[in-house]
Amino acid sequence: MALLSFLGAIQQVTGSCYLIETHAGARVLLECGMQQGRRKDEAGNRANFPFDPQTLDAVVLSHAHIDHSGLLPRLTAAGFKGPVHVTTATGELLELMLLDSANLQEKDTEWENRWRARLGKPPITPLYTVADTERMLKQRRPHDYGEPFEAAPGVQVTFHDAGHILGSAIVQLDVEDFGRTRRLVFSGDLGNSCSPLMHAPTVLQQADVVLMESTYGNRDHRDHQATIDELEAILHQAHRDGGNVLMPSFAVGRTQDLIYYLGMLYQKGRLPQQAVFLDSPMAIGANAIYSHFQEQLEISGEAPIEPQQNGRYRIERWLPVLKTTPTAEDSMTINRFKSGVIIIAGSGMCTGGRILHHFKHNLWRKECHLVIPGFQARGTLGRAIVDGARTVKLMHQRIAVNAQVHTLGGFSAHAGQSQLIDWVSHFQPRPELHLVHGELENMQALQQALRDRLGWEANIPELGDRIAL
Ligand SMILES: [Zn+2]
Incomplete structure (x- = not known):
């Protein structure tokens, strides 16, 4: 019978x-994500894969975020030569994100090797290189939603939005083994149905085994309109x-959502700031890809303004x-502005990137405001600030956190607890359900809520667990 192993x-x-893995010898890797956050987790990215990459037939990817895709170049460097199946838009985003990640790996390693040399330590190699990534990108195989x-x-395999x-x-994976077919459905990261740009997650009804994410398994998001009002009040x-x-x-x-919300406030004459800086080459690249695939977006209500220009759709035109x-x-020109501007920059959990430079210039100033619009994983700088750290260490110096910190939960790109339960409740008869992609206490809260509301028992797998499909 076919086996499913929980590896990350x-x-x-x-x-x-x-x-x-099937008895007939097929081996398909679902996701190849990078670990992010705690140093010991990140060290795990360098560990050997718990399987031989050369024996895989294919990789199937749910979406382009690095925590789902970030080790693909390493997989190729370790000998994987098969196809990487993605949706068409994911294929484009993947190029942007993985090349950025590879550049970062190379730069970080160069930096580290400089001080290692001074200490007489041997140099280290990057987790992967731009060349590894370019090789891997040639293995992409794009597919449309709903096309098996x-x-x-x-x-x-069939992708659903x-x-x-x-x-x-x-x-959705239909796995045939010994003449019978079993259906495995992996939720990927399920969207928040309140998202202003995305469709609601596709409702599916039949599966034997479901793997469901549980990032926000413990709670519902704050009301959407209330969150927009809160953002306006903060501004x-x-x-x-x-x-x-x-x-x-x-x-x-997240960035495209923020541009949409800020554009909406601007059009209503309710944005007091004179400028919004988008200080992220990757976000600028992502805007172009979002614009290119505009027909896949579901823009709620009216787009803030007609974004068509010279026959080209550009979401920057919303704002x-x-x-x-x-x-x-x-x-660096942004540093001149001591007041009156909004700065959007990565990384999303403040673990690196240009946001750190802006922290250096603004975080210690009590008149500044820090708006955290999404989930901050344990061990990240963003989480430390949300949890109330009075000072933080960044770029080799300690900075006071005097700015006012706000967390806007309502803008999450993940389904909240009720949305997760609603999505999974459509599967009939009840499938075998495993909770993944969540911190343990959030999973336990979801497990209890599933018991209370649906009478369903969900399993929380351990790392390395293997089940028969
Ligand atoms: Zn994601």
């Missing part, structure tokens, strides 16, 4: 990875205080005061 994003939210394809003999970010998919307060507003944001998904700063020199 088990009782945590990063490092998504599952292996499907064979990933390996006896393993049919997960409504999380552009191109995100719920992955006005920052204006009165005479400080800047910092928004650490994921380049793909006329948006200024993009692609180069490092452009980025």
Whole structure:
């Protein structure tokens, strides 16, 4: 019989990875995510894969976020030569995100090797290189939603819109073994049905085994309109205080939502700031891909303004005061602004990227405001700030956290608890249900809620568990 192994994003939210093996010898890797957050988790990215990459037939990917895709170049470098199945939009986003990740790996390693040399230590190699990544990108095989394809003999895959970010998919795998077919449905990251740009996650009704994410398994998001009102109130307060507003944001998904919301406030004459800087080359690249795949977006209500220009759709046009700063020199010009601007920059969990430079210039100033618009994993700088750290260490110096910190839960790109339960409740008869991609206490809360509301018993797998499909 076919086997499913739980190899990553088990009782945590990063490092998504599952292996499907059939008795006939097909081997399909579902996700190849990077671990992010705690140093010991990140060290895990360098460990050997718990399988031989050369023996895999294919990789199937739910979406482009690095915690789902980030180790793919390493897999190729370790000998994997098969196809990487993705949706068409994910294929485009993947190029942007993995090349950025590879550049970062190379730069970090170069930096580290400089001080290692001074200490007489041997140099280290990057986790992967741009060359590894370029090789891997040639292995992409794009597919449309709803179009079944064979990933390996006896393993049919269909992508369904997960409504999380552009191109995100719920992955349905029909696995044939010993003449019987079993259906495995992996939720991927399920979108928040309140998202202004994404469709609601596709409802599926039949599966034998379901793997469901549980990032927000413990709670529902705050009401959407209330969150927009709260954002507006924060922006006005920052204006009165005479400080800047910092928004650490994921380049793909969250940033486009923020541009939409800020554009909406601008059009209603309710945005007091004179400029919004988008200080992220990756987010600028993601905007272009979102614009290109505009027909896959479901823009709720009216788009803030008609974004068509010279026959080209550009989502930047939603927000006329948006200024993009692609180069490092452009980025440094933002430091001149001591008040009156909004700065959107990565990384989303404040673990690196240009947001750290803006922290250095703004975080210690009590008139500034920091708006955290998404989930902050344990061990990240963003989580430390949300949890009330009075000082933080960044770029080799300690900085006071005097800015006012706000968490806006309502803008999450993930389904909240009730949305998760609603999505899974459509499967009839009841499938075998496993919870993945969540911190343990959130999973336990979801497990209890499933018991209370549906009378369903869900399993919380341990890392390395293997089940028969
Ligand atoms: Zn994601």
